[in-house]
Amino acid sequence: MRTAYTSEQIRTAEHALMATVAEGELMRRAATGLAVVCAGLLPGVYGSRVALLVGSGDNGGDALYAGARLARRGARVEAILAGSRTHEGGLAALREAGGRTVEPPGHEVVERADLIVDGLVGIGGAGELREPYRGLALAAERAPGLVVAVDVPSGVDASSGQVAGVAVRAQLTVTFGACKNGLLIDPGKSHCGRVELVDIGLGPYLPDPDVASLTDEDVADLLPTPEAESDKYRRGVIGIVAGSDRFTGAAVLSVGGAVRAGAGLVRFAGAEAAARQVRNSWPEAITTVLDGPSVAEVGRVQAWVLGPGMGTGPEAEALARAVLATDVPVLVDADGLTLLARDRSMLRRSAPTVLTPHAGELSRLLEVPSDRIEAARLEHVRRAVDELGTVVLLKGSTTLIAEEGRPVRVNATGTPWLATGGTGDVLSGIAGTLLAAGLSGYDAASAAAHLHGLAAQAASTGKSGGHGPIAAMDVAQTLPQVIRSL
Numbered sequence: 001m002r003t004a005y006t007s008e009q010i011r012t013a014e015h016a017l018m019a020t021v022a023e024g025e026l027m028r029r030a031a032t033g034l035a036v037v038c039a040g041l042l043p044g045v046y047g048s049r050v051a052l053l054v055g056s057g058d059n060g061g062d063a064l065y066a067g068a069r070l071a072r073r074g075a076r077v078e079a080i081l082a083g084s085r086t087h088e089g090g091l092a093a094l095r096e097a098g099g100r101t102v103e104p105p106g107h108e109v110v111e112r113a114d115l116i117v118d119g120l121v122g123i124g125g126a127g128e129l130r131e132p133y134r135g136l137a138l139a140a141e142r143a144p145g146l147v148v149a150v151d152v153p154s155g156v157d158a159s160s161g162q163v164a165g166v167a168v169r170a171q172l173t174v175t176f177g178a179c180k181n182g183l184l185i186d187p188g189k190s191h192c193g194r195v196e197l198v199d200i201g202l203g204p205y206l207p208d209p210d211v212a213s214l215t216d217e218d219v220a221d222l223l224p225t226p227e228a229e230s231d232k233y234r235r236g237v238i239g240i241v242a243g244s245d246r247f248t249g250a251a252v253l254s255v256g257g258a259v260r261a262g263a264g265l266v267r268f269a270g271a272e273a274a275a276r277q278v279r280n281s282w283p284e285a286i287t288t289v290l291d292g293p294s295v296a297e298v299g300r301v302q303a304w305v306l307g308p309g310m311g312t313g314p315e316a317e318a319l320a321r322a323v324l325a326t327d328v329p330v331l332v333d334a335d336g337l338t339l340l341a342r343d344r345s346m347l348r349r350s351a352p353t354v355l356t357p358h359a360g361e362l363s364r365l366l367e368v369p370s371d372r373i374e375a376a377r378l379e380h381v382r383r384a385v386d387e388l389g390t391v392v393l394l395k396g397s398t399t400l401i402a403e404e405g406r407p408v409r410v411n412a413t414g415t416p417w418l419a420t421g422g423t424g425d426v427l428s429g430i431a432g433t434l435l436a437a438g439l440s441g442y443d444a445a446s447a448a449a450h451l452h453g454l455a456a457q458a459a460s461t462g463k464s465g466g467h468g469p470i471a472a473m474d475v476a477q478t479l480p481q482v483i484r485s486l
């Protein structure tokens with residue numbers, strides 16, 4: 001499990017650690033680690049040009065001490081002192097090592113640097129970058145040199161990943177002590193580049209994480225493996241209510257996700273045209289053509305998937321009510337979510353419910369514009385859990401999975417090539433399969449997102465390592481291969 005924390009959690013842990021070490025020791029550890037990483041990025045330290053963007057806090061202090069180390073090894077280090085004040089010890093160290101200081105704006109220094117070190121703000125940053133920080137962040141983005149962010153790219157909120165205005169875009173972020181939430185969640189994540197962690201001894205002082213991310217090993221541990229005595233019923237029977245006369249593909253893809261994720265048995269129920277397509281594509285599934293709003297004749301299932309392509313008319317609504325009235329876990333996706341947004345009382349049920357919206361669908365459920373959800377994913381996924389009382393998986397460039405009282409899980413796999421029609425339907429089938437196999441909603445959703453992202457990566461990667469387009473069905477077809485190799 002990878003873990004991440006809010007700024008406040010990091011600060012509290014730092015204070016506890018600081019009480020046990022000599023003054024300045026933590027900054028020495030941080031700056032040493034930062035200097036080692038920076039030196040490794042340069043073809044040669046001697047003679048290279050390094051620009052330090054130095055803000056008024058300790059983040060600037062880290063940059064100055066690291067700059068001093070590089071200057072002692074022969075780098076030509078120039079520090080742009082952008083804050084109203086400057087870390088005194090760091091400044092003295094840089095000057096003693098032969099580094100130069102420059103008054104802002106100093107854009108010409110940024111322009112000619114081989115390496116730009118962003119020490120404007122770290123976990124003390126709040127709100128939009130003010131001038132001259134903002135202009136320096138933009139100058140760094142335009143400049144040809146490599147950009148390394150100290151602790152957090154300036155302008156990214158470390159606790160949430162939100163970016164209000166402009167933020168530094170780094171190729172590498174060197175973070176201290178522990179990972180911060182904002183390095184894992186978009187839009188912050190996409191400003192970080194690669195993230196390297198420098199150990200400063202914070203481990204024993206960290207609380208339970210605010211955010212966590214499953215690894216391949218965690219997912220392998222969660223996945224059920226059939227035993228000698230298993231039969232298809234014990235492995236988990238999933239019921240899928242999806243598709244319509246108009247939309248048959250969603251049904252095929254959701255069933256595909258389930259079949260390929262290892263369901264014991266898939267029971268599909270839906271409109272005639274959808275059932276026909278499902279039979280043609282997946283003879284493994286048992287199909288029932290529904291002629292009314294009841295799933296009684298479908299047979300026993302251990303979990304339902306409800307919604308992909310089912311439509312939002314009165315018949316679909318009655319069917320959704322029937323599925324939600326059952327006493328087994330239900331995963332609601334796509335059209336099912338649109339129906340729920342009209343009448344949230346359908347969520348009052350005894351068994352677990354998992355919702356898998358993208359920002360547009362969550363926007364209807366919470367009555368918040370979708371661009372605000374995308375800008376503040378962590379806040380809104382938590383709000384959804386509070387208001388709706390279910391497990392919520394919020395899809396998108398960063399997928400988040402939240403449940404009351406647990407760390408929000410950030411999915412660490414996937415590729416932007418996943419942003420193509422129908423991949424969400426495949427995800428519903430995977431997650432439903434894991435629910436039917438007995439995983440909790442939180443674990444089923446997190447493990448499904450992980451497998452879905454791995455399958456997409458594998459499907460989009462060519463033999464020579466290049467990446468290319470994928471179709472939703474490719475994701476389903478690649479699942480057995482990624483599950484085998486976990």
Ligand SMILES: NC(=O)C1=CN([C@@H]2O[C@H](COP(=O)(O)OP(=O)(O)OC[C@H]3O[C@@H](n4cnc5c(N)ncnc54)[C@H](O)[C@@H]3O)[C@@H](O)[C@H]2O)[C@@H](O)CC1
Nearest residue numbers: 026027056057058059121122123124125126128129130151
């Ligand atoms: N506390 C510790 O034990 C350690 C802290 N370290 C460093 O210290 C950093 C935190 O330092 P600080 O608490 O001094 O805070 P920062 O240096 O992150 O930022 C605080 C300063 O930035 C200004 N500021 C905040 N938001 C701004 C905005 N939007 N535009 C312009 N200026 C803004 C504030 O007025 C304040 O002067 C960490 O991120 C890390 O880099 C490391 O040295 C490791 C040890």
Ligand SMILES: Nc1ncnc2c1ncn2[C@@H]1O[C@H](COP(=O)(O)OP(=O)(O)O)[C@@H](O)[C@H]1O
Nearest residue numbers: 358395396397415416418419421422423424425
């Ligand atoms: N920029 C992106 N980077 C990575 N994954 C993405 C991105 N955009 C969307 N996705 C993923 O692609 C899938 C799309 O699902 P969804 O929006 O439900 O589409 P559909 O309804 O067409 O199936 C989700 O798993 C989502 O997390």
Ligand SMILES: [K+]
Nearest residue numbers: 118121152154
């Ligand atoms: K920074």
